[in-house]
Amino acid sequence: MTETQLWIPDDGIRLNAKLTRPSQGQHPLVLLIHGFTGHMEEPHILALVDTFNALGFATLRADLYGHGHSGGQFRDHTLYKWLTNALTLIDYARSLDFVTGLTLCGHSQGGLTVMLAAAMKRDQVDRLIPLAPAAMIPEGARRGELLGRSFDPEHIPDAFYIDDEHTLGGNYVRVAQTIRVEDAIDRYPGPVLIVHGTGDQSVPVQVGIDAANRYRNARLSLIHGDSHCFDFHLDQMLAAVRDWLNPTR
Numbered sequence: 001m002t003e004t005q006l007w008i009p010d011d012g013i014r015l016n017a018k019l020t021r022p023s024q025g026q027h028p029l030v031l032l033i034h035g036f037t038g039h040m041e042e043p044h045i046l047a048l049v050d051t052f053n054a055l056g057f058a059t060l061r062a063d064l065y066g067h068g069h070s071g072g073q074f075r076d077h078t079l080y081k082w083l084t085n086a087l088t089l090i091d092y093a094r095s096l097d098f099v100t101g102l103t104l105c106g107h108s109q110g111g112l113t114v115m116l117a118a119a120m121k122r123d124q125v126d127r128l129i130p131l132a133p134a135a136m137i138p139e140g141a142r143r144g145e146l147l148g149r150s151f152d153p154e155h156i157p158d159a160f161y162i163d164d165e166h167t168l169g170g171n172y173v174r175v176a177q178t179i180r181v182e183d184a185i186d187r188y189p190g191p192v193l194i195v196h197g198t199g200d201q202s203v204p205v206q207v208g209i210d211a212a213n214r215y216r217n218a219r220l221s222l223i224h225g226d227s228h229c230f231d232f233h234l235d236q237m238l239a240a241v242r243d244w245l246n247p248t249r
Contacts, residue, residue, distance in 0.1 A: 001022055037067070057103070075159070077172065111134060127245075132228055160172075194211055198225060
């Protein structure tokens, strides 16, 4: 296995990324995207890298706008910026001469991002794996709900305090209000695996259930009692991914 540090330019910033290959030669690739306030070195992300590599997939993981070591400020990030990052990463992955196919995998807000990107690049994406996808963000923004906070959706605050390290700009909500997740789901015809913990306190499990029911070709794997980041049964999440990708293994 070899790992290469990358700095991928996108619209005036650089994306901190790592390309991990299980071996030399041709193989498919998984683009792996973290969630809101997360980064590409979180335990569940690294465990996925190992799982995909063991199955013969290369992985390309990256910190998206305003997160980790990539450019941009957290306060200024929006779903549009993340989606632009994802499209750039897809184009980069497809430019690699060893890549034989492309799978998108994302966690939480990264799960929502890959759902949107797969709809736009549906002719280039072989499979889609949203993990605890935060697909409720746009509808919540239209109702005036964000991270458990209520606001007037017609008079959006300039900033939302998240915690001592994170403040989110109002443009995040303005952008989210324009996104229709249902349309993205309907546009993607390929195979989809959604994995969701039933004890998820950040993204209700019903969000994953509803998305799986709407996709044309989806499997839903529920990890009973697990949290948003699969803190209790990470092995079961990885097994669900592994068995779906290689059921005869």
